[in-house]
Amino acid sequence: MRLWRARFADGGLPALADRKRTGHPARFTPMQVAEAKALACQLPAKAGIPLSRWSCPELAAELTARGITDAVSPSTVRRWLREDAIKPWQYRSWIFIRDPEFRANAQRVLDLYARTWQGVTLDADEYVLSSDEKTSIQARCRCHPTLAPGQARATRVNHEYGRGGALAYLAAYDVHHAWVFGRTEPRTGIDPFMNLVTQVMSQEPYASAERVFWIVDNGSSHRGQKAANRLTNAFPNAVMVHTPVHASWLNQVEIYFSAVQRKVVSPNDFTDLAQVGNRLRAFEDRYNATAQPFQWKFTTSDLDDLLARLDRHTADHQEESSAGPAT
Structure with missing residues (x-):
């Protein structure tokens, strides 16, 4: 507390702001990281890319090709995705409900x-x-x-x-x-x-x-x-x-x-x-x-919630289908 009191006494409120820190400045902005995560959450085929799933090297190359980032390493992309537990290289199969009853x-x-x-x-x-x-x-x-x-x-x-x-x-x-x-x-x-x-x-x-x-x-x-x-x-x-x-x-x-x-x-x-x-x-x-x-x-109650989510998913899929392929 003495440190902050002394800084306030010397410079008022502006003196309480963070001072410049040592170290290398961040190379990528939060917006670039967010765009990388958004890209990872898209299916490659939706964007006309002939891949079934994203890998970190493919994501890194695509980020550079789109101009979202300068050259970025796959390990950096992997670190970004790990923050939100996004694993686009994995997949799970499932069966959509088709029983009318x-x-x-x-x-x-x-x-x-x-x-x-x-x-x-x-x-x-x-x-x-x-x-x-x-x-x-x-x-x-x-x-x-x-x-x-x-x-x-x-x-x-x-x-x-x-x-x-x-x-x-x-x-x-x-x-x-x-x-x-x-x-x-x-x-x-x-x-x-x-x-x-x-x-x-x-x-x-x-x-x-x-x-x-x-x-x-x-x-x-x-x-x-x-x-x-x-x-x-x-x-x-x-x-x-x-x-x-x-x-x-x-x-x-x-x-x-x-x-x-x-x-x-x-x-x-x-x-x-x-x-x-x-x-x-x-x-x-x-x-x-x-x-x-x-x-x-x-x-x-959980059953009703599940069916409601599936209904929303079906509606969204139908809207995407009616909109046609992305250009």
Whole structure:
């Protein structure tokens, strides 16, 4: 404080302004940095540039070609983009919603997760099962034994392997009680799926339950009304509920399958299919001993927000298309 008081006493308010600092002045202005980031957020093809994605060297060359900056290095461009976590060289694929009944079908699933059905709260003896198949789990017999991790060394898995066959893993997950029922089959299909259904519905509390809701996707093993009728004919207290088309992410069993992939299957080093099956069954027991229901947070309000964003995206895309290509 003494320093600032002395400066104020000597020169008044102007003396409190920042004084000139040592060091090299900034070579690029904030406006140039902002324009570089804006360019990185554009698709190259929109500007008539024959690239699918930007790389930092390509961005640096384009900034110079457009006269936005003088010569600039790719590392400088990379540093600018890192400030806002912009990575135009990466991409993620996605599927646009095309199910005309998407909201209605999605809401039915979300309502079941919240223990309601058609606006009525589920009773204690009504259950919700999320089911699907994990296809083609291979037994890759490595040509050399896998080496355990050591100091400064990751687990080492031999690249070469012999094929020991493949099997399908079918599972039904009790959403509100965090319990998994699984089985292995040579392949997927209607019969293997119904084998899983019979395995679950033949035991309590599901056999005598008032209703058991089976949430499934639109895979060929359980697609359409025929599959729903087949289930109800075999077990009158069972109700099949389909997720929307291309919306398996609404099926909670997929979360369990992701754990299976990470903790059981990868890096896929098995001597034969029997070892695969034994490992899966042992993991089921281990999982059921400690599992808690998933903390599912995606609600119907989130669903409405998602659909509203997609509507805006569609409208913007249509406006761009009607405007024609950029010149």
